[in-house]
Amino acid sequence: MRPTIPAIFLLSVMAGCTTMTPEERRAADEAVCSDYGFRNGSEAFAECLQRIELDRRAERRASMASFERSRPIVVYRPVPLRRRD
Template sequence: MIVLLLVFAATAGCETVSPQQQHAADQAKCAGYGYQPGTDQFAHCMMKVDTRREDRAVAQVQGDANMKALSIQRNGDTRFPVCGASMMDANLDTVNNAWYGPNCREK
């Protein structure tokens, strides 16, 4: 389940980075911290960078799910406008073909 969430989060961005490009960027980041490739410290840095990225992806997916649930809970509450494409912070649920967002209701 988490792997599926990570795949979704990774493909949800505007720019796709190949695994090789991501690995090279991670290596450059750890080398920039002063760690030498081939050392345990470098490997630990690479692991931490990857873990932090995965944690951010999971948090983004969870936050998106929470925002969608909140929009659904607001259905019928006229204090909130109906979500739509014109709202800068709204997202489209392509499965249900419905807009959702932090400051609006689904219907």
């Protein structure tokens, strides 16, 4: 079975919903790539891990962009005050 974008996206969303150590995340990613049929140590295996991480980062960027769009814009204009002596 070949990796598909929706499957990798689902994996990255599920990984974002739980608290995992980097070691646990790496082990889970390696298990996914092994399940896809890639052999550990091969170039294809490394590319699989890279795609998973890139998808995870893209999901984080999209989430942050959506958060930024939902925040109100605050306009600040300083008002100079003159001192009275």
